[in-house]
Amino acid sequence: MDSGLIRRTFLKFFxxxxxxxxxxAPLVLKNDPTLLFTNSGMVQFKDYFLGNATPKSKRIADTQKCLRVSGKHNDLEEVGIDTYHHTMFEMLGNWSFGDYFKKDAIAWAWELLTEEYKLPKDRLYVTVFEGDTKENLPFDQDAYNFWKQHIDEDRILRGNKKDNFWEMGDQGPCGPCSEIHIDLRSEEEVKKLPGKELVNQSHPQVIEIWNNVFMEFNRKADGSLEKLPAQHVDTGMGFERLCMAIQKKTSNYDTDVFSPLLDFIGQAAGVKYKQDEKTDIAMRVMADHVRAVAFAICDGQLPSNTGAGYVIRRILRRAVRYGFTFLNFKEPFMYKLVPVLGNQMKEVFPELEAQKDYVGKVIFEEETSFLRTLEKGLKRIEVIQAELKGKVISGPMAFELYDTFGFPLDLTSLIARERGFSVDEDGFKAEMEKQKTRSKADAAKETGDWVLTGDDEKTEFIGYEHLESPVKIVKYRKIKQKNKELYQLVLDKTPFYAESGGQVGDTGYLSSNGEKISIIDTKKENELIIHFTEKLPADLGKPFQAVVDRSKRQLTMNNHSATHLLHAALRQVLGKHVEQKGSLVNDKVLRFDFSHFAAMTPEEILKVEDIVNSKIREDIHLDEKRNVPIEQAKSLGAMALFGEKYGDFVRVITFDPKFSVELCGGTHVSATGHIGLFKIVSESSVAAGVRRIEAITAEGAEAYVRAELGVLDEVRNLLKNPKDLVASIKSLSEEKHALEKKLEAINAERANQIKDELVRKASKTNGHTLILEKVSVPSADALKNIAYALRNQFDDLLMILAADVDSKPQVAVMIGEKLMQSNKFHAGNLVKELAKEIEGGGGGQPFFATAGGKNLNGLNAVIEKAKQLISQ
Structure with missing residues (x-):
């Protein structure tokens, strides 16, 4: 059974x-502040478990892309070293939201595994929760009894809270779970030691393949448990492990999930898998990591230096350096795996095949950049090696390589071992812990439990039509972040738009009987609309009037609608490959990131501006359609962005059906004329293959143009109002250039005179030519030219100049080639000592070094100090 059939069988069965x-759901999360990535199958269903949303069906099944490389589930350094950890993996799952429970979940799991997949019953074990006296949680007798109907009792094992009680996080839904394990060892090994002894002992061939979680409780902020109003089933089966079991392999990497990638890598590197442990690890790392990186980019997460982007960059760099070190890939290679992966996954995840060119280009640019960094890091290691007094690279040095050059500890250790050194790993870990502590302090957040003050129903958003409305507070909670106390309110209905799709959240206030509570932000937490305030109302139960800041909303709408016009104009000017890759829309500016691999020319920018402004002048009226079936919306020409999670029904925003049709939940102007004016203020690169435009509209654009015209008027006045301003500036520029040439000639002549004077003052001392003088030179370049001219003239030169360079003190030390061979003098060491006299510092090469300083009056002291150093 190949992997495609295994997946289809699961979905058809349920x-x-x-x-x-x-x-x-996308691998990258948009509205969940608790997670960077989708790390389990249940993430997209959190709101159903929390009661914030109603599921479209009480029974759901899927296969979910997951990524685990940060936080609680951090397996990155094990990936590739062993044969069963992965960064990205698929999680097959079946879900019951208040419908069936333990009996059916257990019966169907057994039926699927033993009857559909034909897994041997005598190799399967199950675990049930043994209970926990500290929390007064009983043994899961129900699960045990249901399992007895399918499997021998000696194969039902009791598991502790760590293994058999699943929790979503520190807070939230949780419950006992029942795992299914399979023993894949040979008959001989099984006879020697029963598989039950190896369950949950990290044995690579006695593995968990399925976990059935029975959601019964809610973990509160104080750690206590309360019963959920309904019982749910949340199951997760590791697809890669299931394939290993069904295909009778000893490793996930031996299955057809990974073999196409491994074959491609091996052929390109000229090696065969399973012939050398070092190359095997490198091939596994690359095959695994390209999956995580490609799908993350595909779902909208570009590599960067912070947050989720840093995680993706780190994964890619780990793969690149394994290929560089063990497979001799000195040029970019990972990007070549994208078409292989896209073709392999197109049946289940067609988004990668559709974007393979874009994803490949982003990875290529990242690889190119890191290979340069890798080279610099190796040079830095050479410097560290030269400076080491012992044979151990210190923790701070190893951390510098990690932090600056992206060298994980294992790479530094590997290079060190090859050169006969070692690394202070404990010191490195201490530095890493300091960084983590700093990060935790920055992100520290305490969240209290929700306190109900009314009927806990889903908030109705009425902000498309209304900016004011009578509302009630239905629940609130206190949060503490960076030692600041805030409150989050949930209303029965709200005119406040919650930050989403790049548009910032509304601000405003709640008022009642003279009391006014400022709303400082509005955000989404999954499907929950949360209003942030710095204080609670005196009476939470009374009705309030919710009022949105009209001016801010209007300016934000101007910018959001202009973003849609900009997107359409870019596709018209640059091509249909342009797609949105991120945006920020607030009341001051719009920022739009889009896929394109070259800087826009001034002509292209002007053309885009002209198109947008022409659409503004047309005063096109908004055509808004709500609750449109997703397929119908696509047939209207609306673009569904990769990486976004759309429901069955969507909102379609149209400004001219032949120009701009987009799926969007944001707020917009009723007609494009309200935008007034559109002006692009910058175009730049934000990441490999992604450009960024920043633009302003309405009042902001008018103020910008007014300021630019003001500068122009000031320039005209300074130039005495010439008829042709451009010709006048060009003439001034040419005149300046001619004067600079004359000045260069004068300075060169002056430098020659100084050099000749110094030659006349040179003296023979202890077998070398000494020039020790205080001079005044026109520039630092002149000082350098004088020094090299003197070196060319005297091969036994020792020159020390204390120079006044345009009223700034400098020291220059030059040593002739012949004198250098004697090792009597070192220019860098001399200049460091002399720089102290002018309150400065500097350095350079052993034969030539310079230093600058603050104290011009110290030049005489430099000469005296130099005499002492030479005599010594």
Whole structure:
């Protein structure tokens, strides 16, 4: 059974059991502040468990792209070293939201594994929760009894809280779980030691393949548990491990999930898998990591230096350096794997095949950049090696290589071992812990439990039509972040737009009987609309009037609608490959990131501006359609952005059906004329293959143009109002250039005179030519030219000049080639000592070094100090 059939069998099985089959959520999360990535199958269903949203079906099944490389689930350094950890993986899952519970979940799991997949019953073990006396949690007798109907009792094992009680996080839904494990060892090994002894002992061939979680409780902020109003089932089966079991392999990497990638890598590197442990590890790392990187980029997360982007960059760099070190890939290679992966996954995740060229280009640019960094890092290691007094690279040095050059500890250790050194790993870990502590302090957040003050129903958003409305507070909670106390309010309905799709959240206030509570921000937490305030109302139960800041909303709408016009104009001018890759829309500016691989020319920028402004002048009226079936919306020409999670029904925003049709939940102007004026203020690169435009509209654009015209008027006045301003500036520039040439000639002549004077003052001392003088030179370049001219004239030169360079003190030390061979003098060491006299510092090469300083009056002291040093 190949991997595609294994996946299809799972989905068809649960479809027959009445489950709705839903697509995978994006790997990258947009509205969940608690996670960087989707790290388990249940993430896209959190709101159903929390009661913030109603599921489209009480029974759902899917296969979910997951990524685990940060936080609680951090397996990155094990990936490739062993044969069963992965960064990205698929999680097959079936879900019950208040419908079936333990009995059916257990029966169907057994039926699927043993009857559909034909896994041997005598190799399967199950675990059930043994209970926990500290929390007064009982043994899961129900699960045990249900399992007895399918499997021998000696194969039902009791598991502790760590292994058999699943929690979403520090707070939230949780419950006992029942895992299914399989023993894949040979018959001989099984006879020697029963598989039950190896369950949950990290044995690579006695592995968990499926976890059935029975959601019964809610973990509160104080750590206590309360019963959920309904019981749910949340299951997760590791697809890669399931394939290993069904295909009777000893490693996930031996299955057809990975073999196409491994074959491609091996052929390119000229090596075979399973012939050398070092190259095997490198091949596994590359095959695994390209999956995580490619799908993350595909879902909208570009490599960067912070947050989720840094995680993706780190994964890619780990793969690149393994290929560089062990497979001799000195040029970019990872990007070549993208078409292989896209073709392999197009049946289940077609988004990668559709974007393979774009994803490949982003990875290529990242690889190119890191290979340069890798080279610099290796040079830095050579410097560290030369400076070491012992044979140990210190923790701070190893951390510098990690932090600055992206060298993980294992790479530094590997290079050190090859050169006969070692690394202070404990010191490195201490530095890493300091960084983590700083990061945790920056991000420290305490969140209290929700306190109900009314009926806890889903908030109705009424902000498309209304900027004011009577509302009630239905619940609130206190949060503490960076030692600042804030409150989050949930209303029964709200005119406040919650930050989403790049548009910032509304601000405003709640008022009642003279009391006014400022709303400082509005955000989404999954499907929950949360209003931030610095204080609670005196009476939470009374009605309030919610009022949105009208001016801010209007300016934000101007910018958001202009973003849609900009997107369409870019596609018209640059090509249909242009797609949105991120945006920020607030009341002051719009920022739009888009896929394109070259800087826009001034002509292209002007053309885009002209198109947008012409659409503004047309005063095109907004055509807004709500609750449009997703397929119908696409047929209207609306673009569905990769990396976004759309529901079955969407909102379509149209400004001229032949120009701009987009899926969007943001707020917009009723007609483009309200935008007034559109002006691009910058175009730049934000990442490999992604450009960024910043633009302003309405009042902001008018103020910008007014300021620019003011500068122009000032320039005209300074130039005495010439008829042709451009010709006048050009003439001034040419005149300046001619004067600079004359000045260069004068300075060169002056430098020659100084050099000749110094030659006359040179003296023979202890077998070398000494020039020790205080001079005044026109520039630092002149000082350098004088020094080299003297070196060319005297091969036994020792020159020390204390120079006044345009009223700034400098010291220059030059040593002739012949004198250098004697090792009597070192220019760098001399200049460091002499620089102290002018309150400065500097350095350079052993034969030539310079220093600058603050104290011009110290030049005489430099000469005296130099005499002492020479005599010594």
């Amino acid at each position: 479809e027959k059991k009445g489950h709705l089959i839903v697509p995978s």
